[in-house]
Amino acid sequence: MAKITVIGGGIAGAAAALGLHRAGFEVEVYEAHPDTGADIGAFLTLASNGMRALAQLDAAAAVAELGFPLTTMDVLDGSGEELAAMPLGESGHPLTRYRCLRRAALAATLRQEVLRRGVPIRHSARLVTVTEDRDGVTAAFADGSSARADLLVGADGLHSAVRGQLDAAAPRPDYAGQQVFYGYTTGYTGEAVPPSQARSERITMIRGSGAAFGYALSPAGETFWFARVPGPPADAEELAGTGADGWRERLLPLLRPDRTAAAEIVAATADRLMVTNALHLGPGTRWRGERTVLIGDAAHAASPATGQGASMALEDAVVLAKALREGGPGTAALEHYERLRRPRTELNAAVSARLTAGGTGPRTPVVAADRPTGTTAVDEELLRLLDWNTPLPTGS
Numbered sequence: 001m002a003k004i005t006v007i008g009g010g011i012a013g014a015a016a017a018l019g020l021h022r023a024g025f026e027v028e029v030y031e032a033h034p035d036t037g038a039d040i041g042a043f044l045t046l047a048s049n050g051m052r053a054l055a056q057l058d059a060a061a062a063v064a065e066l067g068f069p070l071t072t073m074d075v076l077d078g079s080g081e082e083l084a085a086m087p088l089g090e091s092g093h094p095l096t097r098y099r100c101l102r103r104a105a106l107a108a109t110l111r112q113e114v115l116r117r118g119v120p121i122r123h124s125a126r127l128v129t130v131t132e133d134r135d136g137v138t139a140a141f142a143d144g145s146s147a148r149a150d151l152l153v154g155a156d157g158l159h160s161a162v163r164g165q166l167d168a169a170a171p172r173p174d175y176a177g178q179q180v181f182y183g184y185t186t187g188y189t190g191e192a193v194p195p196s197q198a199r200s201e202r203i204t205m206i207r208g209s210g211a212a213f214g215y216a217l218s219p220a221g222e223t224f225w226f227a228r229v230p231g232p233p234a235d236a237e238e239l240a241g242t243g244a245d246g247w248r249e250r251l252l253p254l255l256r257p258d259r260t261a262a263a264e265i266v267a268a269t270a271d272r273l274m275v276t277n278a279l280h281l282g283p284g285t286r287w288r289g290e291r292t293v294l295i296g297d298a299a300h301a302a303s304p305a306t307g308q309g310a311s312m313a314l315e316d317a318v319v320l321a322k323a324l325r326e327g328g329p330g331t332a333a334l335e336h337y338e339r340l341r342r343p344r345t346e347l348n349a350a351v352s353a354r355l356t357a358g359g360t361g362p363r364t365p366v367v368a369a370d371r372p373t374g375t376t377a378v379d380e381e382l383l384r385l386l387d388w389n390t391p392l393p394t395g396s
Helices: 011-022 048-056 103-116 161-166 236-241 244-255 262-267 309-327 331-357 380-386
Strands: 003-007 026-030 043-046 068-070 072-077 082-087 098-102 127-133 136-141 146-149 151-154 174-185 202-207 212-217 223-230 273-280 292-294
Touching: 003 011, 003 136, 003 146, 011 026, 011 048, 011 103, 011 151, 011 309, 026 146, 043 103, 043 309, 048 098, 048 309, 048 380, 098 103, 127 161, 136 151, 151 161, 161 292, 174 262, 174 331, 212 262, 223 244, 223 262, 236 273, 244 262, 244 273, 273 331, 292 331, 309 331, 309 380
Parallel strands: 003 026, 003 151, 072 202, 151 292
Antiparallel strands: 043 098, 068 098, 072 082, 127 136, 136 146, 174 223, 174 273, 202 212, 212 223
16 A cells, blocks of 8 residues: 655645545645644635535535535626626535635544544644655654655645745745735624625625625624735735734725725624735646645645635545546656646636736626636536546546
8 A cells, every 4th residue: 555645734635635545545644733724714615616526535515514505696896786696606416515614614624534534644743855766755844753655745735845845946926916805794784785695695796996805694694705905915014913903994995985885894894804915826836746746725826816726626636636546656647637637727827817917897897707717517527537436537
């Protein structure tokens, strides 16, 4: 039985562990953080393609218990006029519907599944070096320990240490041009918009004058919202020293000129408000060595505009596990994985960059190309790619 080391215990790493374990490999996960890993408290939308991938890992049912479903997306301009209304993904089954959930909850649930299946997770294991040779790969950690395996999977996110070990000249994440505000409030009642726009299972996207804004109302009456604000990045001192009150007062003047619910929602948000800089990786990042491979944000981090980061990582985990199951932990299988995954992930990154850079103005038409990857039903080619019992396609 081949042994595989997974670096990173977040969403991508836990999903990789589940897939590789199901494929019959001996797997161990190493996480740099001492407990559950870093998280800023943000939420995400997990698309139907992500839920489909989770089903192949036998984890969709556990994740479907988290958050709440989303079945429709409305797009409004700054005047409140509806530009578009569209169904979201595959809404006909509880295990394929979009879900709105906290990132930390998704990661924790996947880690619980990893442990439940007997795969060990070692915390406080901060990677220092990766050394490949003809017989395997060795990961060395800051505490002086090391791990030897046949293959190493770098699932350690946007600031991946494994990526830097693969390529000393690897590009660092770039600022994508927007600050991203996240918040939660129970103080917004939805009375400022028609009931059809306020009900749960619906996410409303607003192309406002000063920010791109989105919100969804949970069945419990909690509003999850975000705003993407173009401009220079916040520096480390601002991010560390600006509290919820300060961020709220910066955001509200950008929202108040519009005739939408955005300003009311933000004004009703107390201390559960946070800000981060949107970052992304440019195309062409090296994904693999002889016995090392990257997945998720470590390989192809996109700006958050399409909302597909977690779903793409889950797809990666399934396809990598299938490629290694069919070809063994060698170069040919890693090449096969990259050949199948790179075009789709780079398309998502390009669409997300376009949405981040423009196309969010209040009167910009909504066209099919601007819809986030995974907004529509999952296509047949992807279904075959993800299906655990269907062999991966061969050839280029």
